[in-house]
Amino acid sequence: MAHEFSLEDLSAFLDDELPAERHLQVEAHLRSCPACSRELERFEKAGAAFREHGRRPLPAGLLGRMLRRLRPKSFKLDPTLEWGLILAVTLGIVLAGGVALKAYMPGLFSQIQQMISGAAGSLGQSN
Amino acid sequence: MTPEELVNRYSAMVYNLALRLTGDRADAEDLTQEALLKAVNGLPGFRGDADPGTWVYRITVNAWKNLLRAKAKWRFLRFFSADDPKAVDSEPADCPEAAPGPEALAQAQDLRRRVESALAELTPEERAVLVLRELDGRSYAEIAESLDVPLGTVKSRLVRARTLLAQKLGPEDA
Numbered sequence: 001m002a003h004e005f006s007l008e009d010l011s012a013f014l015d016d017e018l019p020a021e022r023h024l025q026v027e028a029h030l031r032s033c034p035a036c037s038r039e040l041e042r043f044e045k046a047g048a049a050f051r052e053h054g055r056r057p058l059p060a061g062l063l064g065r066m067l068r069r070l071r072p073k074s075f076k077l078d079p080t081l082e083w084g085l086i087l088a089v090t091l092g093i094v095l096a097g098g099v100a101l102k103a104y105m106p107g108l109f110s111q112i113q114q115m116i117s118g119a120a121g122s123l124g125q126s127n
Numbered sequence: 128m129t130p131e132e133l134v135n136r137y138s139a140m141v142y143n144l145a146l147r148l149t150g151d152r153a154d155a156e157d158l159t160q161e162a163l164l165k166a167v168n169g170l171p172g173f174r175g176d177a178d179p180g181t182w183v184y185r186i187t188v189n190a191w192k193n194l195l196r197a198k199a200k201w202r203f204l205r206f207f208s209a210d211d212p213k214a215v216d217s218e219p220a221d222c223p224e225a226a227p228g229p230e231a232l233a234q235a236q237d238l239r240r241r242v243e244s245a246l247a248e249l250t251p252e253e254r255a256v257l258v259l260r261e262l263d264g265r266s267y268a269e270i271a272e273s274l275d276v277p278l279g280t281v282k283s284r285l286v287r288a289r290t291l292l293a294q295k296l297g298p299e300d301a
């Protein structure tokens with residue numbers, strides 16, 4: 001290029017990567033040189049086209065796959081432990097319910113008690 | 128930074144970098160996963176004052192170099208076996224996005240094709256510089272560090288990439 005600046009200078013000018021003094025020199029030159037201005041514009045358009053048409057989205061599922069691989073294993077309960085926990089919680093609720101029933105509604109409690117012993121008795125008879 | 132933050136923040140850029148380095152979608156997916164997993168494993172030793180992006184891109188580029196070496200070895204072995212090696216570097220598959228008007232769509236597709244044909248003539252390293260500069264706005268110094276090359280190399284690769292893109296986009300090529 002028969003000008004004071006190389007294409008590298010123009011490209012670096014576009015990216016604001018020239019030393020301050022050089023930047024000002026290029027800027028002044030561009031004002032009076034249509035050829036270099038055109039070159040700069042071509043570079044600008046090339047960058048813009050790549051930004052708009054060169055970017056690709058992450059393939060579906062890739063991010064999720066990577067995040068799943070990160071999840072610490074200690075956070076995931078062992079299945080037997082998980083079932084044990086569910087059983088313990090259920091038993092706890094039933095026991096607490098029974099205790100509460102006896103304390104606050106003794107009539108209903110004894111009724112249920114009789115029903116259960118009655119059912120157990122009929123079971124015993126049929127055997 | 129937590130591993131989740133790292134993956135969420137950098138996966139899209141790492142994928143674009145990997146795609147332009149490998150030129151192949153499947154390889155880019157593998158490389159993205161490998162690089163980010165390596166980064167996550169190295170997170171405890173990462174200096175907080177350094178730029179995580181530059182560090183992650185560097186890991187990606189190194190993983191790509193290892194992949195190339197492994198592939199070269201594989202090709203060397205395949206040389207002695209019966210079937211001839213199949214080209215691994217196909218152009219990235221095009222996935223058309225949301226459709227505007229047919230005319231705008233045709234124009235966008237034309238631009239996209241031109242961009243891809245310019246990229247096809249560039250080296251992976253030239254494409255990598257373009258990705259880090261144009262898609263992530265990285266400084267020349269950061270790009271030089273990511274790719275482990277001198278600053279002058281960053282400048283010259285960028286000029287070649289832009290010149291080729293401009294050529295393909297220019298009216299003389301229409």
Ligand SMILES: [Zn+2]
Nearest residue numbers: 003033035036
């Ligand atoms: Zn000029």
